[in-house]
Amino acid sequence: MVSSSPSSISRPINSLKPSCENLRKVSMNRLQSESPEVKLRRQAEAKLVARDGIMPALSTADMQRLLHELQVHQIELEMQNDELRRTAKLEAALKETNSRNENLENLVAARTAELQKALLAAEAANCAKTTFLSNMSHEIRTPISGILGLSQLMQRKGPTPQQAKQLEKIITCGHHLLGVINNILDIAKIEAGKLDLEQRDFTIKELMQGILPLINESARAKGLEFSVELTALPEYLRGDPTRLAQALLNYLANAVKFTEQGSITLRGSKQDETENGYLLRFAVGDSGMGISPAEKALLFESFSQADSSTSRRFGGSGLGLAITRQIARQMGGEAGVESAPGKGSTFWLTCWLGKGAARAAPIVPVPAQSAEQRLRQHCRGKRVLLVEDEPINREVTQMLLEAVELVVDTAENGRLAIQMAEMNKYALILMDLQMPELGGIEATEAIRQLPGFESTPILALTASAFETERQRALDAGMNDFISKPVGAEHLFQILFKYLGRPQDSVTQMASSSVELM
Structure with a gap:
């Protein structure tokens, strides 16, 4: 083993004096967090260096220990620098995040104001539309009322057979126009969420009495067979019979319109029962022309028809089925169709109705x-x-x-x-x-x-x-x-x-x- 003289070791040690001084300063900063024993030791070492100016001659083991400590302190300083850099980056990131949050809050506030403004504009437009429809309804229904009223007065005065037929045609056209207006108003109410349903007691017999005479007459005029099959329907119900009748009449009127020969059947059945009500299903089947899958997709959309071309044979506004579906949905059910070209169609709807109070006898309206x-x-x-x-x-x-x-x-x-x-x-x-x-x-x-x-x-x-x-x-x-x-x-x-x-x-x-x- 080759031994080193003290002078050959002390010279590099003396060159480390500046680094030791820096290390001393760093160490002094750490004294606040160290234990009293460690502080005392480090203060003693500092006095020793200040008194002698150079480090005393040390053994090889001491030198190795000192070098090790210097390396450790150097690593500690590097770690502290890294921590400071990370802290600086975090502070910068936090500042940027706060700035972005502030910008985002301003953007959200601006968008919220825009949405509120748009909502107010939409509400104003909806109110204006409702007012317009109300005014147009009044303006259109007023002359229709005059036309129908005068026609009825002439009917009461004993017209000739030809005059009676002409008056009947006037009245039929007037009621058709009135039906179109009513459908447009219903769609407007549906879009505005204002299609309210009545809740009152009624019977299946009363419901059918309001529907069947109208369809019997129109089906007979076209030579169609019309039948009704009601299976296990409860007698007493509670709900909106007027809207339910409207939905069924939409189905039945379409069946008569689109069926040239054959039959039409109205079916009704109970699908489910709870403590508070019944789930009923009504279906109108016909032997008409049928509907293709592409056409079925459009049937229940507002203002849509299976044949919307200018050469179509059948009239209509394309609103009846859309109204029927909305009525069914507001009654907790659904509406749909089963059909194929050349095989007829079955339009169905389901609805929940409450249990009505039983009556001793049905109310019979006074004849006109x-x-x-x-x-x-x-x-x-x-x-x-x-x-x-x-x-x-x-x-x-x-x-x-x-x-x-x-x-x-x-x-x-x-x-x-x-x-x-x-x-x-x-x-x-x-x-x-x-x-x-x-x-x-x-x-x-x-x-x-x-x-x-x-x-x-x-x-x-x-x-x-x-x-x-x-x-x-x-x-x-x-x-x-x-x-x-x-x-x-x-x-x-x-x-x-x-x-x-x-x-x-x-x-x-x-x-x-x-x-x-």
Whole structure:
């Protein structure tokens, strides 16, 4: 082994003095976190270096230990530098993240403001559309009411056979146009989420009585066989029979329209039962032309038809099936079709209906002729006020009222109606809603404040067909809501409902005379 002299070792040691001094400074910074024993040792070493200026001669083992410690301290310094760099990077990243978060918050706030603005614009547009449809409904239904009313008056005057046929065609066309308008309004309500369903007790027999006569006649006119198969259906139900009848009539009317020969069958069955209700399935099968898979995909879409070409043989707005599906879905069910070209079609729907209360006997409506006779016999000479701004509709309604020997006063607007009510006592008031100067709602509220008119029947007679208008009328103090056009038979039934009963019972009667959309 070769030994090294002390001088050969001390020279490189002396060259390490600056590094030792730096190490001393770093070590002093670490004293705060070290134990008292370690601090004391390091302070002693520092004094030794300061006193002698150089490190004392050390043994080889001491030198190895010192070199090892220097290397360890160097690594520690490098690690601390790395940690400082990582900390700096983290601080920079945190700063960038905070900046991005701030920008993101500003962006979210801006987008939220844009969405709120768009929502307000959409609500305003939807409100404008509803108002437009309401106004258009009123504007279109008003002349239709005049056309149908005058046609019915002419029918009552004993026309010739040819005239009777022509009048019947006028009435048929008028009701067809009215049906298209009603479908458009229904689609608008569906899109706005305002297609409300009524909840009342009814029976399957009553439901069928409102459907079958209409289809029997049209099927017979085309030479089609029409049959009904109802299997284990509950007798008493609760729900919206008007909307259910509308859905079934849409199916049945299409079956008659698209079937040239053969048969049509309406089937009904109970699919499920719970404590609160029943799941029913109705299906309309026909032996018509059938539908291809591509056409079936479009059938239940609004304004879509299997044949939309300009040369199509069959008319229609393409709304009926879309309305039927929405009615079924609002009743907790679904609607669909099974069909193939040349093999006929089966349109079906399911719906949940509640369990209705059993009745001792079904309610039998008063026949139209009986209502007219009873009005003439029991209400002759009673004085009524007709408030209507449209001259033709005013003339038609006045002639119908006078036909049952009622005494009729007329007013062209709500302001004149109030003046006439102040001067006369009326057994009943028929009130239009949309009129110049003063509308029917405001006029009714004023008339209700007059002495003697607290319980006088006031019936809305209007071309409006919206549930919101009906509710406004009832809230204003009206007893009932009649949507024009109204047939003479139906009008007489409603009039007798109020004129043929004691006055004090009128205010207790529920308003349920009219089918609304």
